[in-house]
Amino acid sequence: MASNPAIVTRATRGTHRRSKTIRPPSFSVSRIVGDLATLAQYRDLLYTLSVHRVKVRYKQSVLGITWAIVQPLSLMLIYTLVFTVITRVPTSSAVAYPVLLYSALLIWSFFSNALTTATNGLVSHNHLVTKVYFPREILPLTYVVAGLFDLVIASPVLFGLMLYYQVPITVNALYALPIVLVMTIFITAAALILSALQVRFRDVGMALPLLLQIWMFASPVVYPLSAVPSRFRTLYMLNPMAGVIENFRKVIVEAAPPDFSQLAISGLVAVILLPAAYVFFKHVESTVADVI
Amino acid sequence: MIDVKFSNVSKRYRIRREAPEETTRHPVVRKLSRLLRGAEDFWALKQVSFEVERGEALGIIGHNGAGKSTILKLLASITTPTSGEIHINGRLAALIEVGSGFHPELTGRENIYLNGSILGMRRREITDKLDSIVEFAGVRQFIDAPVKRFSSGMYVRLGFSIAAHLDPDILLLDEVLAVGDSAFQAKCLQRIDELKKLGTTIVFISHDLGAVERACDRVLLMKSGEIVKSGTPREVIHSYESDTYQSNSSNEVYGLDGDRSARIEALTFHRSDGGIRTVFHTGERLEARIEFEVTSPVEDVVFRLDMYSPDGYNHSVFTSEGEKLSLAPGRGTITFVCPELGLMPGIYYTDVSVNKRYGLQAIHIQFRSTTLRVDPGSHAHGNFYMPHNFYLTRHESSYDSTSSQTKVGPSDVHAR
Numbered sequence: 001m002a003s004n005p006a007i008v009t010r011a012t013r014g015t016h017r018r019s020k021t022i023r024p025p026s027f028s029v030s031r032i033v034g035d036l037a038t039l040a041q042y043r044d045l046l047y048t049l050s051v052h053r054v055k056v057r058y059k060q061s062v063l064g065i066t067w068a069i070v071q072p073l074s075l076m077l078i079y080t081l082v083f084t085v086i087t088r089v090p091t092s093s094a095v096a097y098p099v100l101l102y103s104a105l106l107i108w109s110f111f112s113n114a115l116t117t118a119t120n121g122l123v124s125h126n127h128l129v130t131k132v133y134f135p136r137e138i139l140p141l142t143y144v145v146a147g148l149f150d151l152v153i154a155s156p157v158l159f160g161l162m163l164y165y166q167v168p169i170t171v172n173a174l175y176a177l178p179i180v181l182v183m184t185i186f187i188t189a190a191a192l193i194l195s196a197l198q199v200r201f202r203d204v205g206m207a208l209p210l211l212l213q214i215w216m217f218a219s220p221v222v223y224p225l226s227a228v229p230s231r232f233r234t235l236y237m238l239n240p241m242a243g244v245i246e247n248f249r250k251v252i253v254e255a256a257p258p259d260f261s262q263l264a265i266s267g268l269v270a271v272i273l274l275p276a277a278y279v280f281f282k283h284v285e286s287t288v289a290d291v292i
Numbered sequence: 293m294i295d296v297k298f299s300n301v302s303k304r305y306r307i308r309r310e311a312p313e314e315t316t317r318h319p320v321v322r323k324l325s326r327l328l329r330g331a332e333d334f335w336a337l338k339q340v341s342f343e344v345e346r347g348e349a350l351g352i353i354g355h356n357g358a359g360k361s362t363i364l365k366l367l368a369s370i371t372t373p374t375s376g377e378i379h380i381n382g383r384l385a386a387l388i389e390v391g392s393g394f395h396p397e398l399t400g401r402e403n404i405y406l407n408g409s410i411l412g413m414r415r416r417e418i419t420d421k422l423d424s425i426v427e428f429a430g431v432r433q434f435i436d437a438p439v440k441r442f443s444s445g446m447y448v449r450l451g452f453s454i455a456a457h458l459d460p461d462i463l464l465l466d467e468v469l470a471v472g473d474s475a476f477q478a479k480c481l482q483r484i485d486e487l488k489k490l491g492t493t494i495v496f497i498s499h500d501l502g503a504v505e506r507a508c509d510r511v512l513l514m515k516s517g518e519i520v521k522s523g524t525p526r527e528v529i530h531s532y533e534s535d536t537y538q539s540n541s542s543n544e545v546y547g548l549d550g551d552r553s554a555r556i557e558a559l560t561f562h563r564s565d566g567g568i569r570t571v572f573h574t575g576e577r578l579e580a581r582i583e584f585e586v587t588s589p590v591e592d593v594v595f596r597l598d599m600y601s602p603d604g605y606n607h608s609v610f611t612s613e614g615e616k617l618s619l620a621p622g623r624g625t626i627t628f629v630c631p632e633l634g635l636m637p638g639i640y641y642t643d644v645s646v647n648k649r650y651g652l653q654a655i656h657i658q659f660r661s662t663t664l665r666v667d668p669g670s671h672a673h674g675n676f677y678m679p680h681n682f683y684l685t686r687h688e689s690s691y692d693s694t695s696s697q698t699k700v701g702p703s704d705v706h707a708r
Contacts, residue, residue, distance in 0.1 A: 022378040045409040059397045131388050133369035286372040
């Protein structure tokens with residue numbers, strides 16, 4: 001093996017070496033910048049783990065990748081049944097209820113699944129966390145990427161539905177992209193915070209499904225925003241997901257431009273939350289291996 | 293050129309201990325009182341400083357809890373120091389667990405990429421080295437099968453092969469070498485030698501004193517979070533061994549309440565010439581002498597000498613169960629004679645105990661008594677050595693006489 005060309009001797013390698021100093025955890029901008037640089041170094045790992053995450057989910061299953069579609073689709077069918085046949089949800093829109101529903105479910109599933117899986121990301125990989133070094137934020141990030149992937153897989157069904165119900169698709173639909181971007185930033189921030197908290201307080205992982213369940217009904221998913229009585233509306237809008245879901249629905253299904261001020265506010269919140277979440281995560285990361 | 297430098301590094305763990313009387317109270321109450329009580333501080337490292345020169349191979353030895361694995365975790369960036377600084381000059385790769393990140397559902401090939409990138413290799417680097425990795429592990433046939441179908445030997449070989457191709461500036465090694473059979477360990481040590489020739493700096497943290505002595509230029513001895521000795525492997529290992537040679541009185545326990553009828557005094561190992569040694573060779577004759585003192589007569593006792601490896605795995609036991617022994621007050625010695633030591637090379641801790649035969653209840657146990665070190669001796673492979681001979685018989689062949697010459701070598705052809 002000594003003659004193996006893959007093994008390079010010290011002599012042929014340059015004398016320039018990367019050096020690193022490990023210090024007790026403390027906050028400083030330069031440290032955070034260094035952490036981001038390390039994350040960039042490990043981008044291959046982020047890619048590999050995300051691919052792995054997606055692959056493994058559907059391996060040894062007959063339906064395979066179609067499961068990504070099955071979830072929002074079957075939810076949509078059930079809710080349509082309940083909210084049109086069993087009880088009636090007032091929709092002021094001319095658009096068919098299933099389409100309204102599916103569009104909201106698409107983005108809600110992304111939010112809900114990515115958060116639920118990412119929260120336990122660190123804990124479920126404790127064998128890695130205690131044995132090998134790599135930027136730990138990669139773990140929750142891979143779940144966000146996997147969620148995004150599922151979103152992309154399930155989107156064509158929305159367009160199929162829109163064609164079926166003869167809902168026009170306009171250029172305004174392209175506004176969905178910045179909305180999804182804002183959503184992703186927000187989810188990433190939440191994933192970082194929750195996965196860090198989960199290490200020490202396992203209650204987080206238990207409370208989350210319940211919280212998401214309640215949250216879903218407090219958001220305009222199975223009913224449109226117009227169904228909310230006007231006296232509650234300002235309170236209702238404090239829910240960050242309300243604006244996002246409503247705008248997403250608006251631009252794709254109702255062929256109208258989004259509410260720009262709402263979008264701007266959501267964007268601002270997300271952009272401030274993300275660095276704060278990252279700093280928090282990095283602070284917890286330094287002792288994660290001690291308590292996991 | 294200094295590659296690794298620890299400057300006054302300390303590491304504190306906060307331990308929240310539960311008071312024993314609280315186990316009967318309600319879980320929520322217990323949790324609250326635990327949080328309120330605050331944590332106890334355990335200092336795993338206390339102001340530790342040392343340097344490793346470029347190209348040097350440094351060994352770190354010491355008992356469990358001395359701080360070795362904390363140093364390991366700090367170097368591998370798995371945890372951070374409480375105070376002090378660690379300076380690392382170059383690319384450091386830690387070989388702490390082989391096959392970390394292996395996912396059973398993925399194929400060998402996919403896991404090579406996964407494990408490789410977890411260890412810090414770029415995709416391009418992995419692709420370039422892929423053939424060599426597969427070749428070194430000897431798993432070419434199965435490389436596209438899911439890893440859960442691999443035998444444990446293949447698993448370990450593949451994991452090690454990936455790590456062996458890391459080619460770092462600084463290599464951090466620990467007990468990972470204890471995994472696998474001696475053929476695998478030989479391969480590991482060979483790779484370490486190769487890396488040494490290439491000028492890699494090595495930090496080796498282990499209980500395997502033989503391997504440490506063989507591979508390292510300098511050794512540090514850790515005790516209770518501090519470095520107590522630094523020097524050549526021979527000096528430091530000898531110091532460590534003679535330290536553990538003395539029975540540690542804080543490690544003894546009387547099994548039955550109030551029963552002080554018998555007591556283990558000392559354990560020594562002797563070679564065939566009677567001399568006291570703690571280093572033996574596989575296949576060698578070994579005598580274990582246990583000195584005891586009896587204060588009141590005991591009926592039907594069993595002496596036991598348990599030998600186990602640092603990971604807690606009990607390898608073998610000397611026992612006097614076969615005969616009924618009853619002891620009168622006074623001092624005495626029981627000698628276990630083993631004509632051919634079956635233990636494989638390694639370090640073995642010993643527990644000595646005198647027990648009542650009924651239920652094998654211990655009267656007195658001395659935990660972690662004298663450490664026994666076994667170095668390679670008779671050719672042996674696998675988990676233990678069985679003494680064996682062989683003889684050769686010639687068969688009359690129906691072909692011409694020249695073809696009946698069967699050549700047989702010694703019972704094994706592998707180099708030690």
